[in-house]
Amino acid sequence: MISSVAYLIGVLLLLSALSKISTIGIILFIVLVIIVSGVYYFWEVMPFNPENWGGNNKPKSTIPRSKIISEFNTKVAGVSFGKRQSYLKSIGKKLYREEAKYTEIDLIRDPDNKHDPNAIEVVTEKGQVLGYINSQTAKELAIIMDAGANVQASIIDILGYEDKCGDPTNGPYGCSISIYLFDK
Numbered sequence: 001m002i003s004s005v006a007y008l009i010g011v012l013l014l015l016s017a018l019s020k021i022s023t024i025g026i027i028l029f030i031v032l033v034i035i036v037s038g039v040y041y042f043w044e045v046m047p048f049n050p051e052n053w054g055g056n057n058k059p060k061s062t063i064p065r066s067k068i069i070s071e072f073n074t075k076v077a078g079v080s081f082g083k084r085q086s087y088l089k090s091i092g093k094k095l096y097r098e099e100a101k102y103t104e105i106d107l108i109r110d111p112d113n114k115h116d117p118n119a120i121e122v123v124t125e126k127g128q129v130l131g132y133i134n135s136q137t138a139k140e141l142a143i144i145m146d147a148g149a150n151v152q153a154s155i156i157d158i159l160g161y162e163d164k165c166g167d168p169t170n171g172p173y174g175c176s177i178s179i180y181l182f183d184k
Contacts, residue, residue, distance in 0.1 A: 069183050073156060076122045076175040078131035087128045088173035092158030096168070103155040105177065107133065109145050118142035122153070122177065130175055141179070150182035 079088060091103055106123045110132075113119035120133040120141060133141060145151055159174030 067182050070181040071178060073176055073178050074133065074137050075159070076131040076177060077134040079175055080172060081131075083128075084130055085171055085173055087124065087130055088158050088175055089161070089171065091124070091155060091175075092161035092173060093168070095155070095158060096161060105130070105153050105155060107141075107145070107151055107153050107179070109142060111142075120145070122175070133179075144181065151179065152182070153177050153179045 079085065095103065104125065106121075106125070108121040108123055110119040110121050111117055116132075116135050116138065118135065118138045118141075120138045122130045122132060124130060132138065141151070154177065155175060156178050157176040159176060160169055160172060162168060
């Protein structure tokens with residue numbers, strides 16, 4: 001694109017030298033071409049991306065989108081038990097201070113759970129249990145996982161980590177995750 005603009009400028013300068021086109025007219029036309037080229041570049045070539053424009057810095061997953069056959073979001077249940085609130089606060093701190101762009105998590109089936117045979121634990125890479133997939137969602141997801149489907153997940157938000165002004169709070173915290181189902 002730049003080479004075509006340079007070519008056009010060269011042709012216009014040659015025409016101005018050979019004819020009565022004013023130099024100011026040529027300069028105005030060149031400025032117009034540069035402006036239109038810039039607008040085209042930022043509008044078409046570089047589409048709006050919050051990371052490039054200093055916008056929303058919510059965590060992004062590295063899971064390859066081209067291989068996903070299904071994706072859905074859900075909240076993690078049982079986040080108020082044990083040390084789970086401190087785990088969520090720690091994750092929130094890393095995500096919102098941009099020390100991490102995403103946090104991938106493991107979904108582990110827990111068929112021996114005394115409360116729910118379809119239970120699915122939400123576990124960090126460090127082995128910290130953040131909670132469980134809610135029972136209604138787990139009922140369907142457990143069947144898919146038990147059939148051997150490739151299921152992955154990542155945290156998309158720590159709920160309640162920031163107040164309306166963007167300052168950290170003292171909780172209570174929640175956790176929203178994305179669950180991705182892949183073709184085998």
